[in-house]
Amino acid sequence: MGRMRNLLIPGVDKKLLLGDAVKSMPDLTRRRFITSGASLGALTLLTGCDVSDSFSAEQMLKQVSKFNDGVQAWMFNPNAMAPTFSESDITKPFPFNAYYDVDDAPEVDGKTWKLEVRGLVDNNKPWTLEELYKLPQVKQITCHICVEGWSAIGSWTGTPLRDFLKIIGADTRAKYVWFQCADKDGYNSPLDMASALHPQTQMTFKFGDEILPRAYGFPMKIRVPTKLGFKNPKYVMSMEVTNDYKGGYWEDQGYNSFSGS
Numbered sequence: 001m002g003r004m005r006n007l008l009i010p011g012v013d014k015k016l017l018l019g020d021a022v023k024s025m026p027d028l029t030r031r032r033f034i035t036s037g038a039s040l041g042a043l044t045l046l047t048g049c050d051v052s053d054s055f056s057a058e059q060m061l062k063q064v065s066k067f068n069d070g071v072q073a074w075m076f077n078p079n080a081m082a083p084t085f086s087e088s089d090i091t092k093p094f095p096f097n098a099y100y101d102v103d104d105a106p107e108v109d110g111k112t113w114k115l116e117v118r119g120l121v122d123n124n125k126p127w128t129l130e131e132l133y134k135l136p137q138v139k140q141i142t143c144h145i146c147v148e149g150w151s152a153i154g155s156w157t158g159t160p161l162r163d164f165l166k167i168i169g170a171d172t173r174a175k176y177v178w179f180q181c182a183d184k185d186g187y188n189s190p191l192d193m194a195s196a197l198h199p200q201t202q203m204t205f206k207f208g209d210e211i212l213p214r215a216y217g218f219p220m221k222i223r224v225p226t227k228l229g230f231k232n233p234k235y236v237m238s239m240e241v242t243n244d245y246k247g248g249y250w251e252d253q254g255y256n257s258f259s260g261s
């Protein structure tokens, strides 16, 4: 699974598709698209089309040629909201993705797990799952878009991250919130503060109304519907409010850290 999917779009040459898409974009969009990493995932975000064959690639290009600067720019605007969907739109089964198989996903013990809080905060006490579950929660049905070129609609429930940042007295002038995960070879991801404070960015405890299953990041993931999938860390162990850019699993391999708005 995982990275291979890149190569498995039948009849579609990813490089040519991206090249054609870039050519048909108006100037401002083209510049923003290129600075945001010009990935197939970003193109999926922009067009709402999931490329799985040459027919949908063609549809996607048609979409792009209809662009004019300003209308489709929600993904580049930190204040814009990601589209929401209804229960009947939810993708079943929802895909699992990581850089390993689902059997190797971290098994976190919810009874002993504590969310560590570090860096520029007034109160760095660790939080148990029981304490976190008592915070107000909201449900969101949004689209998850992977940089590898697939997308799926899911339902995630949890506490807006900005509410939690307020509770812990985070210095929201800091540049990043940096998340570290339980994956055995490490997974981490920096989130820019504007996105951390976005109203739809969520500390997620439930998937489809059930306690977050192991595959999707038990006990907690960060759901950022305005960003690509890799900016949605699962199995979160700690968060640090910081001005230092500390890198991330995919970011260190050349994916743009600003993937999304």
Ligand SMILES: Nc1nc2c(c(=O)[nH]1)N[C@H]1C(S)=C(S)[C@@H](COP(=O)(O)O)O[C@H]1N2
Binding pocket: 094, 095, 096, 097, 098, 099, 100, 145, 146, 147, 181, 182, 183, 187, 215, 216, 217, 229, 230, 231, 232, 233, 234, 235
């Ligand atoms: N800890 C951790 N979080 C992660 C990943 C991972 O490998 N480890 N993969 C990312 C990527 S690339 C994607 S597309 C999504 C997949 O989430 P899902 O399994 O809920 O579909 O998780 C993201 N968060």
Ligand SMILES: [Mo]
Binding pocket: 097, 145, 146, 147, 148, 229, 230
């Ligand atoms: Mo992804």
